[in-house]
Structure formats: C-alpha cells, structure tokens
Amino acid sequence: MSTVPETLSYTEEHEWITEPAEGVVTIGITAYAADALGDIVYVSLPQEGASVEAGEPCGEAESTKSVSDIYAPVTGEVVAVNGSVEEDPAVINADPYGEGWLFKIRKDGESPDLLDAPAYSKLIEEA
Amino acid sequence: MSVPDTKKTPLHDIHDDLGATVTEFAGYLMPLRYGSETAEHQAVRTSAGLFDLSHMGEIFLTGPQAGAALDHALIGHLSALAVGRARYTMICDAAGGVLDDLIVYRLAAETFMVVANAANARTVLAELTKRSEGFEEATVDDRSDAYALIAVQGPKAQGILAKLTDAALADLKYYAILPGKVAGIDALIARTGYTGEDGFELFVSASDAVPVWRAVTEAGGDDLRPCGLSARDTLRLEAGMPLYGNELTAETTPFDAGLGRTVKFDKPGDFVGRTALAALADKAPERTLIGLVAQGRRVPRHGYDIVGSDGTPCGFVTSGAPSPTLGKPIAMGYIDAGHAEDTDLTVDIRGKNEPVDKVALPFYRRTP
Numbered sequence: 001m002s003t004v005p006e007t008l009s010y011t012e013e014h015e016w017i018t019e020p021a022e023g024v025v026t027i028g029i030t031a032y033a034a035d036a037l038g039d040i041v042y043v044s045l046p047q048e049g050a051s052v053e054a055g056e057p058c059g060e061a062e063s064t065k066s067v068s069d070i071y072a073p074v075t076g077e078v079v080a081v082n083g084s085v086e087e088d089p090a091v092i093n094a095d096p097y098g099e100g101w102l103f104k105i106r107k108d109g110e111s112p113d114l115l116d117a118p119a120y121s122k123l124i125e126e127a
Numbered sequence: 128m129s130v131p132d133t134k135k136t137p138l139h140d141i142h143d144d145l146g147a148t149v150t151e152f153a154g155y156l157m158p159l160r161y162g163s164e165t166a167e168h169q170a171v172r173t174s175a176g177l178f179d180l181s182h183m184g185e186i187f188l189t190g191p192q193a194g195a196a197l198d199h200a201l202i203g204h205l206s207a208l209a210v211g212r213a214r215y216t217m218i219c220d221a222a223g224g225v226l227d228d229l230i231v232y233r234l235a236a237e238t239f240m241v242v243a244n245a246a247n248a249r250t251v252l253a254e255l256t257k258r259s260e261g262f263e264e265a266t267v268d269d270r271s272d273a274y275a276l277i278a279v280q281g282p283k284a285q286g287i288l289a290k291l292t293d294a295a296l297a298d299l300k301y302y303a304i305l306p307g308k309v310a311g312i313d314a315l316i317a318r319t320g321y322t323g324e325d326g327f328e329l330f331v332s333a334s335d336a337v338p339v340w341r342a343v344t345e346a347g348g349d350d351l352r353p354c355g356l357s358a359r360d361t362l363r364l365e366a367g368m369p370l371y372g373n374e375l376t377a378e379t380t381p382f383d384a385g386l387g388r389t390v391k392f393d394k395p396g397d398f399v400g401r402t403a404l405a406a407l408a409d410k411a412p413e414r415t416l417i418g419l420v421a422q423g424r425r426v427p428r429h430g431y432d433i434v435g436s437d438g439t440p441c442g443f444v445t446s447g448a449p450s451p452t453l454g455k456p457i458a459m460g461y462i463d464a465g466h467a468e469d470t471d472l473t474v475d476i477r478g479k480n481e482p483v484d485k486v487a488l489p490f491y492r493r494t495p
Contacts, residue, residue, distance in 0.1 A: 038160060
C-alpha cells in the first residue's frame with residue numbers, strides 16, 4: 001500500500017503539493033505514481049523563472065514502460081527546480097515525498113481544488 | 128468480442144507472495160516486475176534471472192508425418208531438424224505475412240514441440256490443425272495448459288541449474304533440448320531464451336511448476352533474481368530480438384524483418400506462403416528493420432514516426448525503451464527503402480523531432 005502523507009494536498013494526476021510557505025509550494029509525484037511508473041530514468045522539468053498554469057503540462061517523466069506528463073498543479077512562477085532528480089531520477093522512486101521533490105512554484109492567485117490525503121487515498125484505492 | 132476470463136499461471140501465488148506488480152498480458156495475469164525492473168535486467172546480464180513463461184503455448188505434432196506437416200505449415204525445414212535440436216521459425220499466411228514466430232523442438236523422431244507466443248497460440252493451433260489435414264499420420268495436440276515454462280537466464284544460469292540436475296548441461300548446445308530431472312522432477316531442459324544471455328528454459332508439468340521454481344530459487348540464492356515481463360522486454364530489445372505485435376505482424380514478411388534466412392525454399396513439398404515469399408525473395412524489401420540510439424534522453428516508443436533528413440516521416444518505431452546496458456534510449460523500427468542511406472534521422476517524440484543515430488542490430492552482444 002502506497003503511503004499518502006496527511007500533511008500534503010494532492011491532484012488527480014498523482015502529484016503532491018505542500019502548504020504554501022511565504023507563497024511558495026513544493027511539488028512532487030506520489031509514491032503511488034512512482035510505483036506505477038516503475039524505474040524513472042529521465043525527467044524533464046520546467047525552467048526556473050518559467051510561468052506555469054494550473055492543469056497544464058510542464059514536464060515529463062520517462063520510465064521503462066511509459067512516459068507521463070508532469071502537470072503544474074497551481075498557477076505561478078517556477079522559483080526552484082530539483083537538479084539532483086534531473087541528474088539521478090531514481091531518487092524519485094526511492095524518496096518521492098522527500099529528496100525526490102520536483103520543483104517549487106510561487107503561487108499566483110488561488111489554488112484550484114486539491115484533494116486532501118483521505119480523498120487521494122480513496123482515489124488510488126479505486127484505481 | 129467477448130473477453131475471456133483472465134488466466135493465471137501455476138506460479139501465480141508465488142508472484143503474489145513476492146509482491147509482484149502483475150499485468151494482464153495475452154489473457155494471462157503475469158508478473159510485470161517484482162521490484163526494480165532495471166535491477167532485474169542487470170541481474171540477467173551479470174548473474175541470473177528467473178522467469179515464469181507459462182503463458183507461452185506448447186503445441187505438439189506427433190506421428191510419422193509430423194515433420195512433413197510442419198514443413199508444409201511453417202517456413203522452416205523442420206523435418207531436417209535433428210532429434211534434440213531446436214529451430215527458430217515462423218508461421219506465415221498465404222500472402223507471406225507473419226502469423227507468429229516460433230521455436231520448434233524435435234523431442235523424438237516423430238515428436239515435435241512448437242512453442243508459440245501466448246497471444247497467438249490459438250491462431251497457431253488452428254492453423255497447424257488445418258494445415259495438417261492432408262497429413263493423416265500427423266496429430267496436433269495443444270498441451271499449453273499441461274506445461275509450465277520456467278526460464279533461468281544469465282551467465283550464472285548453468286552453475287545454478289547444475290546444482291539441481293545430473294543432466295549434461297555443459298554439453299547441451301545453444302538451441303538444443305534434452306529430457307532430464309531438475310530437483311528430482313521430470314523436465315525438458317532447453318538451452319534457449321529471449322534475453323541475449325546464455326540460459327535455459329525448463330518445460331515442466333504444470334503441477335510441478337511450484338516445486339521447480341522453489342528449487343531453482345533456493346539453488347540460485349543471492350545470484351538469482353525473479354524477473355518480470357518488463358525486464359524481459361528490455362533484455363530482448365537490447366539483443367535485437369523481434370517481438371510479435373511490434374516488429375512482426377501479419378502485415379510484415381520475414382524479409383522486412385531481416386529474417387529472410389528463415390524461409391527455406393529448398394525444402395521438399397509446398398508450404399503456405401511459398402508463392403508470395405518467393406516473389407519477395409529476389410526483390411529488395413520495401414522497408415527494413417533498423418536499430419536507433421537516441422542522442423538525447425527522451426525515449427522513442429512504439430508507434431512514433433521516424434523522420435528523414437527531408438523532414439518527412441519515413442518509418443515508424445516498433446519498440447523502444449531506455450536501455451539499462453547502454454544507459455541511453457534505444458529503439459527498433461521500420462524505415463522505407465528510399466531512406467535506407469539516410470543518416471540524419473529523427474524521431475517525432477510527442478511533437479518534437481529528436482535526433483537519433485542509426486546503428487546495426489543487436490544493441491548488445493554478450494561476450495562468449
């Protein structure tokens with residue numbers, strides 16, 4: 001059973017988002033998504049400084065069997081990108097909620113509706 | 128189309144216990160991977176891997192005319208196969224299209240075992256039955272459910288199996304088979320595989336699958352890792368081996384796939400597809416199967432367009448994956464004959480043309 005930390009919010013695209021700290025949220029993919037993809041061999045992430053829009057693809061993750069879009073869960077500006085997962089994407093499989101974070105966005109406006117941990121747990125149980 | 132119930136192999140509970148991620152494949156629930164598929168791949172390249180291939184079809188042809196019936200039904204010259212040897216061959220339709228690729232083992236003078244891909248086993252059985260009708264002394268018998276197939280692949284495979292059998296493994300040649308006992312259980316031991324490594328395939332009674340798997344697991348210890356279909360696919364792709372449904376289809380001829388040598392025109396009698404294949408044999412094929420290595424890190428995948436130096440599509444990718452051994456994305460695909468000399472190819476990866484290098488197949492060859 002994949003872990004779903006209580007303190008995070010989630011999207012239906014299997015990404016997690018932290019609570020904003022001074023307007024900045026951190027984003028990654030869930031343990032469920034990492035397990036489903038298998039070994040991630042390559043990620044492309046948005047550039048620092050890029051403007052991203054909630055729900056729009058802004059990167060991709062390649063695994064042995066498939067490629068998946070990475071979506072911006074909120075609108076805003078990318079203020080940090082995790083270079084170490086670009087170097088070694090296996091970190092995402094090993095620690096999806098920690099060292100495997102992907103990028104940070106300075107939010108612009110309100111967040112769209114996100115799932116809380118119980119709602120996301122229900123989503124992946126039904127998947 | 129009705130959806131038949133998904134079948135389980137005799138080893139299904141073991142896969143569950145091992146925590147495998149299972150996937151439906153050709154009507155069977157099969158292990159996709161047990162943990163990291165990359166680690167499984169590397170285990171086969173450097174040590175040994177254990178595979179459940181019980182979904183494969185085993186169809187027996189027996190009787191004095193079994194060899195002649197196979198000569199008629201398949202493109203190979205199976206009546207010339209020595210007892211105890213195996214041959215890679217294909218079954219084609221009248222137009223020369225490939226219905227399946229097969230390994231045929233001659234177990235005795237009048238006993239042949241045809242191993243078919245799971246997805247095609249019913250077609251192969253139906254065609255073999257139909258094509259054998261003129262051969263009264265040949266009997267076709269589907270034993271797919273009676274057999275489990277367990278593969279032990281990798282440089283340490285022989286050492287591991289040697290702990291469990293008195294069979295003369297060291298003398299068993301590549302593409303040869305012999306009956307023996309593995310952990311005291313009757314098995315057909317074949318030196319065949321689909322990984323590009325040395326290795327063995329064990330055909331055992333379905334009811335013996337669990338004890339054989341357990342015995343091999345114990346004998347292998349830390350040198351052996353269970354491997355799923357994901358690793359099997361990257362292993363065969365690195366080895367440049369075609370996969371039915373990808374490189375081979377009913378719209379593909381053996382010549383397209385660079386496997387024209389498997390068509391044996393000089394065998395006795397007529398065979399299904401002969402006229403169409405003979406007409407193709409002397410012509411340059413309209414397309415050829417090539418190997419591609421991506422210059423970047425994005426992966427050319429099944430169905431993506433190959434684009435020529437003039438910017439127009441000139442082929443398509445049949446299989447692609449990140450190669451654990453090369454550390455780069457690799458792919459096989461068909462390219463139109465007119466672009467055979469084109470060295471400036473790209474692949475349209477989700478809307479962006481990514482540069483690729485055309486390379487000779489296979490991508491990986493083991494050091495003997």
